[in-house]
Amino acid sequence: MTDYSDRDAQLMIRFKDGDESGFIELVNSHKQRVFAFAFRFLGNTADAEDAAQEVFIKVYNAAGKYTVKAKFTTWLFTITRNTCLNFLDKRNKKGIFVSLDEKSDSQEDSAGLQVADTKDPPPAELLMKNEQIQAVKKALDSLPENQKTAVLLCRYEELSYEATAEIMGCSIKAVKSILHRAKLNLKEKLAVFLKF
Amino acid sequence: MNCKKAKEMSTEYLSDDLNDAEKAEFLGHLKACDYCDKEMSxxxxSWQTLSLYAPPELGDEFVDSLMAKIRAGRAKKQSWIFRFIPLGFSQNTRAALSGWWKVPALTxxxxxxxxxxxxxxxxxSRQFAPAAISASQDGAGTISSMLSDGQETGGGGHLLTIICEGADK
Structure with a gap:
């Protein structure tokens, strides 16, 4: 069934019919979400930006074959997830292993920098917050891929179980079970920081 | 309800997936069990703390750089096959035709x-190719004179005859 009520799908159809401004509007609407997913998945800004660009290039090239089957965001995040997995594969094949400690030393990619830029709390509080952010990052990175994906989609992108199941290629029941395990894992890993 | 069951329900409670009866039963257990209450808290x-991990904002140059990449990729794809498409066609037709090899049936x-x-x-075939080349060199004058005389009809046949004769030599 064709669902033209999805505004993004309409933009995609517009682009398919030759109007490039439809594509640019789509990119502007979704670039931050795609980048955010890639950033949390891959753990650094440079890779996340490259991955986000690759996602939109794939969308651009697939326009000719595009049909409105599912919600546009479901399709977009399926591409985003696959692209991020390819990036991880490439990284592993090249033998690039960045330890979590190294990553947390990187000022550019430190999520704590975001906090410092936007707020101005006392240094002790800032330090504590930065530690918590690094702990969250480590905890997320330590999750198995499917648990991490489920958390990113359901918790951060606020997608439904149905959409998440479609993106991950499994049942809704499986998504719930994966999320259950992810939540318990995260609780264990973050417990040290949360007990204070 | 026992603690094991409460643990199973805890994540569903967090996602607001429990019905009213289940919710009441779960909350009743938390009131009675200190351990489960702390675990739930x-x-x-931990679920709320995830919000702290925020990505940086993407710069405005993202779209420009993306479009530049797309155009560069498109130009690169077209460049090699583009040459074989007759110049008489419009730019758009040539661009569309340059993708013919992507259609499996045409390929x-x-x-x-x-x-x-x-x-x-x-x-x-490859076996006769050198002979054909030498033949075409021998017959180059003849071919060019044929073409200049405007013998386009049947020119292909003449050309083949010359090449075959060259191959027989």
């Missing part, structure tokens, strides 16, 4: 025609 806090058809040509001797 920890679970809830298969062209391969089939090529094989048939080789099998029937309509085209010089």
């Amino acid at each position: 920890l679970l809830s806090k 298969l058809a062209s391969c089939a025609i090529y094989l048939v040509c080789i099998e029937t001797g309509f085209m010089p």
